[in-house]
Amino acid sequence: MLCHSSEELMAFVKEARSAAKEGKVAEYIPALAKANPNSLSIAIFYPDGKCISAGDIDKKMTLQSISKVISLALVLMDRGEKEVFSRVGMEPTGDPFHSIGKLETMSPAKPLNPMINAGALVVTHLLKGKSVEDRLQPLLSFIREMAGDNRIDYSEEVALSEYQSSFLNRALAYFLRQHGVIQEDVEELIDLYTKQCAIEMNCLELARIGMVFAMDGLDPMRGKQLMPPKVARICKTFMVTCGMYNASGEFAIKVGIPAKSGVSGGIMGAVPNTFGIGIFGPALNEKGNSAAGTKLLELLSKTYRLSMF
Structure with missing residues (x-):
């Protein structure tokens, strides 16, 4: 797909x-x-393409935490809302994305939402299949x-780097296993999760995925419904309430579109019924979001009144 350069967009990028x-x-993550x-x-x-x-x-x-939205969509289609939300909640958290604190005070000890690492590990645990590769392939195909x-595939270098340094995620997974929220070998789950996070693509491909979410799961160029509208809407709601980690409230006020960030510096945006956005800016702010990417979205939203609120 040819993507035309825009002088107007370039001015925003420079700013x-x-x-x-x-x-x-x-x-x-060394890689x-x-x-x-x-x-x-x-x-x-x-x-329209x-x-x-x-x-x-x-x-x-690499997608990193952006993959959480996509794995959630797939698992909701495969498992249904009732099973998914019996294991992971729907509420935002003011804690960092890798925090274990809320798990210790919740009863039962299920993660508050699928966008924090504990919740994402539960969602990945629900991917169907017998082996790591067997479970990864449907997600890659989707x-x-x-x-x-x-x-599109995953980066073996990044996946290995994350696997070798995922001590906090292992701690979360062992805690969840202790409380029966997940029931599988922790090392196998971490292997699958790090490969999921290491799936890589460029901004254009990310923007196209954002467009599918923006259009309630429809790929309008092919006239194909890739996910039920309700699943897309659930995912976009989580993007608004939890997608930018514990800066989601501020982001909703300043930008006001469903978006999901990842610690590689990627941001996927889905402006409802309008277009998808893919951004890559690796320098992260203190909340773990792309510093320049967040600023870029603020400029675009203010200029073109993109906020859904």
Whole structure:
């Protein structure tokens, strides 16, 4: 798919890039520490297939926590709302995404929502299949279909780097296993989860996935419903309430669109019934969101009145 460069978007990118100096790349995952902190790119994908962009949109990023929205959609389709939400809640949390604190005070000890790491581990636990690869393939196929690219895969380098450094996620998984929320070998779950997070793509492909969510699960170019509208709406609601970690409330006020960030510096936006957005800016602010990417979305929302509120 050809994506046309936009001088107007480039001006926003140049203005927002200054915010990158306020952040730093995710050094706690060694493979992500190699990213250029000053990088910033954006693609906007419309339902008719038109795309505009600015920056190096072909540069690949790993999905990281953006994958949480997609795995949730797949698991909701496979397992149904009743089973999923018997294991993970629907409420925002003011805690960091990797916190274990709320789990210790909840009874039963189920995670508050699917966008924090504890909740995402539960969702990944619910992916159907017998082996890690067997469970990963349906998720990859779903992502490839939404993005319109069958070449999408995961980065073995990033997956291994995360697997070797996922001590906090192991702690969360062992806690959840102790309380019966998950029932599988923790190492196998961490292997699957890190491969899920290491699925990589460029801004254009990310924007196209955002467009599918924006259109309530419909791929309008092919006239194909990739997920039920209710599933897409549930995912977008979580994106609004929990998608930008514990900065989601501020983001809702300043930007006001469903969005999900990842610690690689990616942000996927879904402007309802309008278009999808894919952003890559690796320098993260103190909440774990792309510093320049967040600024870029603030500029776009203010200029074009994108807020849904």
